[in-house]
Amino acid sequence: MIIDKIEIQKIPIKLNAPFKTALREVQVLDVIRVAITFTNGIIGIGEAAPTKVITGDTEERIISDITTRFAPFLMGQTVDTSCTLLDEMDQLVEGHSSAKAAIDIALHDALAKAANLPLYRFLGGTSQSLETDFTISIGTPEKMCHDAQEKVHSGFKSLKIKLGLGTIDEEVAKIRRINQHLQGQIPFRIDANQGWTKEEAVQILHEWQDIPIDFVEQPVNAADFAGLKYVTEHTTVPIMADESVFSYQDAKRLIEEKCCDAINIKLMKSGGIREGRKIFALAQAHHIPVMVGSMIEGYGGMAAAAHFALGMAKVRYIDLDVPFMWDTTNISATQQGVIVKPGELIVTDALGIGIGE
Template sequence: MKIREVEVFRQAIPLHKPFRTALRTVTVAESVLVRLTADDGRVGWGEAPATLAITGDSLPAIEAAIRDTMRPLLVGQSVLAHEALLQAVNRSMIGNTSAKAAVDMAVYDLLGQQCGLPLYQLLGGAKDELETDFTVSVGAPVAMGEDAVEAVAGGFQVLKIKVGKDSIERDLERIREVRQWVGPEITIRLDANQGWQVKEAIRSIRQMEEEGLGIELVEQPVHALDLDGLKAVTDAVDTPIMADESVFSPRHALEVLKRRAADLINIKLMKTGGLYKALRVNAIAEEYGVECMIGSMIESRVAVTAAAHLAAAQKNITRFDLDAPLLLAADPVEGGVCYTGRRIAFPAEPGLGIRGVILTSP
């Protein structure tokens, strides 16, 4: 099977409600879709959202990278030689990890189809079902409590609470409010999105521990580049600390792990540049005895399906933050993973199992 054609399209899907974090507010999920067509007519899909505040990638930059730089490397190449093909894509330019991720997942989609296996089975097949958390975006404490109760009523057992947008005291109010609304049995994890300073992160997490708020983990409490600060927080508290924006590449993962700067790592395909490098990040973490979570940006079921296949394939990926499609007001994807509340099931079709995408214009 050789790649015959590479096409890019834009997609824009409104969210049910604005999604707010310490870094940005999203009302529309905008992304670039990639469609690879093989010489036998089979099609592989990929997706890359524009997440300027995290990856630095804009829609025009993603389109140009795929169309002008990566397309010439792909056309005419065998999908079975995916190792060399994806190495060439990764070497083709510095950065542009989102564009690389979209191409990468489309190549893996075709590879799975060529082998006649769902991608998660081809990559290891450790799990046949996942359960995602549900994210409560940052807002007024009472509103966050109401959102949390609504998610629990929908069957979610794990909530990811966004904090870090304003004062640490306000964040503590939010966390107390959510815990009061949902009770002691629901798992709560926090994501500060780099929004705290080192000393206030230590002080506030210790306060949560003293109050018995039952926080499972705190994700990226301090600035992504401040590994010394991240380690200081990790060393000073009992609550597990997860690195997210601090880890884009296998090299970043190795640096965090060598320093013991975090207890856990969040893998996102848009950071790593796709499954090829994500597998390496997870393998390095596993060698250090550090578990990983799989997450996503605000993406449709194209990209999230690829992330879910990776998570299902790897035993060391033990936490799943894949609720992004549930935040969208429409679903243009035919096939792919299927949601029943918090549960994610996989299609029987080979590859990603995506049959098509109803293309929408921005």
């Protein structure tokens, strides 16, 4: 297939409630959608979500990357199932992973359409549904308990709790209070979003030995691999790397240096599906559990993440709850690409990522 045209547009996404972490607060965002048209008439759809505090990518930078850097390189190029063209594109600039992810998703969408398959099947998956957790954003203890109870009642079987802004005592008390409120019936996945020092992390985790916790995600600064390793070595609670792992090389170093117990793959960090698959294969080879997560994203990005997770088949944890956060008033299933049920995300059998052009 030969690339004939590349177009972009902003897609406004409104959330049904503010979402707050140790790094930012989000209620409304614009995602950047790219449409790549091929000479055979197929159109591939991809998206990038601006998440400056994690990827460094702003809305303006994503638009500039696609229009002035990547589009001129891609025009007239031939794309096949090997997707080696993406490796060449990656060499144009280091980082800038969100714009790369948008292009990567669009190419995979087009390849799946050319094969007359939904993307999850093109990637080797068979199931159409995922069981996801739901993320409780930072708030007062009362608000977090209320939100947690509400999500459990609505059908979620695991919760991801955002922390990272409080004192040691406050962080410890929040989880204890939520656990007591839920009578210990739900396992927690705790995300500090780089909010603690290594010493604080070890002290906090020591206080949660009697609480059901699947893992603690990114307790220390993303660049502090030694700190991450220290926490991993000094607690029995599994430690997951998120902001520390963007690329295959990051994952390789984390695994070789035994810095963590698990890895979170997000397409906006990895630069798309191709690099995400490489990271997943590496983790599988070393028996490291993987979670597929996302930023606060739009319809195309979340559909692609769901198809990617289904295509990898042996993903241990799923953190793709953003579709439950969208304000979907007047938004059809064809526009969303996924169907939501309590605690469950379902992709359709539409071709590619299932997003209407």
